[in-house]
Amino acid sequence: DTLDGTFICKQNGIYRTLHDKLFDFLAHYFGQKMIECLIHHGDSDLVHERFIWQKSPDDKDSNIDFIIEIPDDYLESYLERFIKDWSVGKVSAVFSNNNIKVSSFRQKLLQYLQQLDKPQQVTLASTKDTVEPKESCASGTTPLIWNCYDGYTDMVQWLLHNDVDVDQCRDDGVTGLTMASQEGHTDIVKF
Numbered sequence: 001d002t003l004d005g006t007f008i009c010k011q012n013g014i015y016r017t018l019h020d021k022l023f024d025f026l027a028h029y030f031g032q033k034m035i036e037c038l039i040h041h042g043d044s045d046l047v048h049e050r051f052i053w054q055k056s057p058d059d060k061d062s063n064i065d066f067i068i069e070i071p072d073d074y075l076e077s078y079l080e081r082f083i084k085d086w087s088v089g090k091v092s093a094v095f096s097n098n099n100i101k102v103s104s105f106r107q108k109l110l111q112y113l114q115q116l117d118k119p120q121q122v123t124l125a126s127t128k129d130t131v132e133p134k135e136s137c138a139s140g141t142t143p144l145i146w147n148c149y150d151g152y153t154d155m156v157q158w159l160l161h162n163d164v165d166v167d168q169c170r171d172d173g174v175t176g177l178t179m180a181s182q183e184g185h186t187d188i189v190k191f
Contacts, residue, residue, distance in 0.1 A: 028066030035068065039077050044085050048097040051078060053105050079112045087123070089130030092138040095146035106154055113158060125162035140171035148176035151185040160191060 004010045008017050017023040027050055031038055039047060053070045070078050086094045099105040113121060125143060132138040144164050147155040156176075160166070169175045180188040 024066040028068055031068030035070070035074055036077055038068075039070075039074060039081050044090050044093045047078075047081055048085070048093050048099075051099070053078065053099050053108075054102065075108060076112070079109060082109065083112070083116075083124070086127060086143075087120075089127060091127060091129035091141055091143060091146065092132050095143060095150075100150070100152070100155075103154070106152060110154060110158055118162075121162045125159045125164040126168070128168075134171060137172060137174075138170070140169075142168050142170070142176070144168060144176040145170060145174065145179055148185065148188050149179035149183055151180070151183060151188065153185075153187050153191070156188050156191055 001010070004015075007019070007022055008015050010016075017026060027046065031050065039051070050066075050068050051070050052067045053075060082094060082097070094100075100109075113124070116124075127143065129138060129141045132141070142164075144156065144159050144166070145168075147159065166177070167175060177189065180186075
């Protein structure tokens, strides 16, 4: 409260930074000091956008300053949060995650998923996004549609092995097959 009116302000009981770059710095600083707390309690978008497990050489030119690197000791906590958000219908936030682009992260995720009991795997595989507004093209999207669009055959194989309905579609009628075809992912189309 003593900082209210300086570089932060309090609106409706929520503290906000006055400048985006200041938020970037504070997120990075506290992400390193309180990583487990932020993984468990941070906003889903912050957790999925700002936390990176293994920075690849390609990430040097990343457009996000002050990325928070996840030490291996915290990867399981991060994966738990990933699954928690997924299971409550935050499919778009989860699968637009920066980490999902990295094959080694997807392999860790798949290993984690395979340790879950089969009914939970089947439920996750069929979860639809319930958070995106109806006017958004991502409304009602599913893990299958996201992964078909991105071309992640490893994830698509896991989904298909967990009884996912291949004909499921977003609220606008788009299917995984449509997305895989549109993006030229012929291996996925064949699956």
